[in-house]
Amino acid sequence: MQSCSSALCVLILLISTLTTGSESAFPPVTVKLHDSITLSCSDRCSGLVRWTVSHKSTDPLAECNQSSCRSVKEGYQMIHDQYLKGDFSLNITDADFTKRGWYTCQCDDKDLCDVKLQIERLNSTVQKKPGESLVLDLDVSDAVKVLYIGTGAANRSSGQICTVDRCSLDCKPEYKERVSAALRLSGMKPSDSGVYTTMATRNEEVFRSYSVTVQDDLPCRDTGEGAAVPAWICVLIAVLVAGIVILAVKIVQLKRENQKLRNRHS
Missing domain, CATH: 2.60.40.10 (Immunoglobulins)
Structure with a gap:
């Protein structure tokens, strides 16, 4: 032997x-392939809050302001009621390997949170x-x-x-x-x-x-x-x-x- x-x-x-x-x-957020996942971020912001992939800061995934929220890309969502309470979490409905990487939440172009998503x-x-x-x-x-x-x-x-x-x-x-x-x-x-x-x-x-x-x-x-x-x-x-x-x-x-x-x- x-x-x-x-x-x-x-x-x-x-x-x-x-x-x-x-x-x-900083520990990453891990999810099983094709499961849904929420990237958390809480802060104070009365202006525009948006989530982007970290290396594509001008290409938003989802965003909210005082009047409404919108999903810019399919599969990413923010909730307006949560936004009004200072919860800027991003919901990803189908996490596959193409969605792995760093995400950034911004308030009026100022970085609030950086979260890394990895697939199990x-x-x-x-x-x-x-x-x-x-x-x-x-x-x-x-x-x-x-x-x-x-x-x-x-x-x-x-x-x-x-x-x-x-x-x-x-x-x-x-x-x-x-x-x-x-x-x-x-x-x-x-x-x-x-x-x-x-x-x-x-x-x-x-x-x-x-x-x-x-x-x-x-x-x-x-x-x-x-x-x-x-x-x-x-x-x-x-x-x-x-x-x-x-x-x-x-x-x-x-x-x-x-x-x-x-x-x-x-």
């Missing part, structure tokens, strides 16, 4: 690093037979990269295997002949078992994680003369390691965003 024990050591080292290096940051990562467990294809969903038009943490008996090195940017597809040499533009990995083998993660290239935000097992009669074996280890144990360890890696990425992101907000409000 030397290979699986090594994975546990990596897991322990990652936990130790994270517990000593984290800092407080989707985790899937997939079982395939040798020769079948694995399809990885692309949820955004942004550049996306695919990470792989292997658990197969003939395990290859883990890491980034492909990058997809609109119609452009760039994969490692051993994947070029097997991957289509729709991220369909054909000819699955037992050595392809592992965790596949789709992640935004720009800010490393994770969209989906697939725990894949390719069925085979051979168990996940030790490289020495030890007893055979069931494949599901190695898959479980790989999932745990992937979760810790993703958590590490999130903490780094929160540090950066916290610093940006500090610089902005200073």
